[in-house]
Amino acid sequence: MITLKINGFDVEVKEGATIYHAASSIGVKIPTLCYDERLKPHGSCRICVVEVEGARSLMASCSTPAANGMVVHTESEAVVTARKELLDLILANHPLDCLTCEKAGRCTLQDLCYQYDIEESTFDGKRKSYEKDASNEFYTADQTKCILCGKCVYVCSQVQNTDAICFVDRGFETHIGTPFDMGLSESTCVSCGNCVAVCPVGALMPKRKEKFRYWEVEKVKTTCSYCGVGCQMELLVKDGKVVEVEPVKGHSNDGLLCVKGRFSYDFVNHPSRLKKPLVRKNGVLEEVTWDEAYETIVDKIKEIKAADGPDAIAAFSSARGLTEENYLMTKMMRAVIGTNNVDHCARL
Structure with missing residues (x-):
């Protein structure tokens, strides 16, 4: 010490x-x-x-x-x-478009300028200007707003191990780009969005389907449902609707998410999503309570086991469940029902 x-x-x-x-x-x-x-x-x-x-x-x-x-x-x-x-x-090389910038309210540069009373640059000269790269399906890259902090490059190479982006050129022309500046869609980018999560300014932003300001949203911490890793994340909710997802530095993911966890949240708001269990009665699926659904499952299992034995029953579990949940499924089938008929989808 x-x-x-x-x-x-x-x-x-x-x-x-x-x-x-x-x-x-x-x-x-x-x-x-x-x-x-x-x-x-x-x-x-x-x-x-x-x-x-x-x-x-x-x-x-x-x-x-x-x-x-x-x-x-x-x-x-x-x-x-x-x-x-x-x-x-x-x-001196950053646009002062805070009024319309989507990062407003969560921009570290904006916060520091407020803290140290910097309203505009005293330097005057040529400014860099780049076309916005919107070739990626999930996020945009605006190098005009980039401050060259390097966080996106290093999280991509050191943590994500993808090496999709790097520093290109030197001096005044330095910018973050892909090999030969061919655009994100032509790079090795896997669209994980971890570069977006660490960007302190508005240079990397998710493609939003809803307009909102960060101070308008409520955060709900949850576990990603796409696989069994158990990545922690926060749902940004406005007016009862999920509008964005951010990673949390949980034990299993340390602030990282994959493309599914980061960007594929539309199913939560989908009008066709099932929110209550359905039981077929007289040939028609009807909404029932969870208690009634469980009773129906138990009754059917007992009925089939009594009539045809335990091997007439099989269980199919999911990679979207936790490892512990899949283990419990096998335990229930073998120890309670008495069959080894257990399978797993192995992937999504």
Whole structure:
């Protein structure tokens, strides 16, 4: 363990921890645009700079290891001035369309500009402009709004292991793109949307079927129903309707989702979706209570088992259920009913 001082408070952390981790351990929030705990620290945005007494310059807290006896200031005059200049430079090449931007209310750049009183850039010159890439079926990429933080690139390569996007060109022409700039539809992108989830600005946005602002929605935490992994996610609900899905950093998925969990939620709102059990009575399917449905199932199983034996009954379980649920199905069939007639769809 090592001990350092942050904003006048003594902090004890394990050796190897960064200044950012040390500050977070005592509730000191250091702003950042590029940091993600799942990624290797790369310090590209520099917003997280702090002042370390005795250092020649300001240090990027997300990539600088804490040292024993270090004295750190996270909001000194030099730090605040540097952050304001960095935000000023970012805005020099970023459209000020917050009134119509879909990311409004959940844009980290917008929040930081508000925090540090940056209304517009003091720099004047050529601005980058790109055509919006809408070739992907589920999300759009607007490089004009990109701040080159690199989070999308690194989550795609280091976490998702797809390597569909990368930094293209150098200098003023640097942008996020696919090989030969052929568009997302021609890349190795699997449409998982994890790049969309980490983007701090409006450069990557899901293709919405409903218009809404993020402050209008209610969040409902749930488990994805598409397979048995148990990925955690939040449903964004407006007026009783699911309008978007966001990943949650649960134990099984660590903030990641696949294309189904992230974008395929329309079935929830589909008018043909069955919401109550149906039992056929006199040749017609009728809605019944769950208790009546269960009673019908139990009665039919007992009737068939008594007439033709347990092997006349079979069970077919689903990959959309949890592993534990599928195990319980086999247990019930073998131990309760007395048959090994159990199968599984194995995939969706």
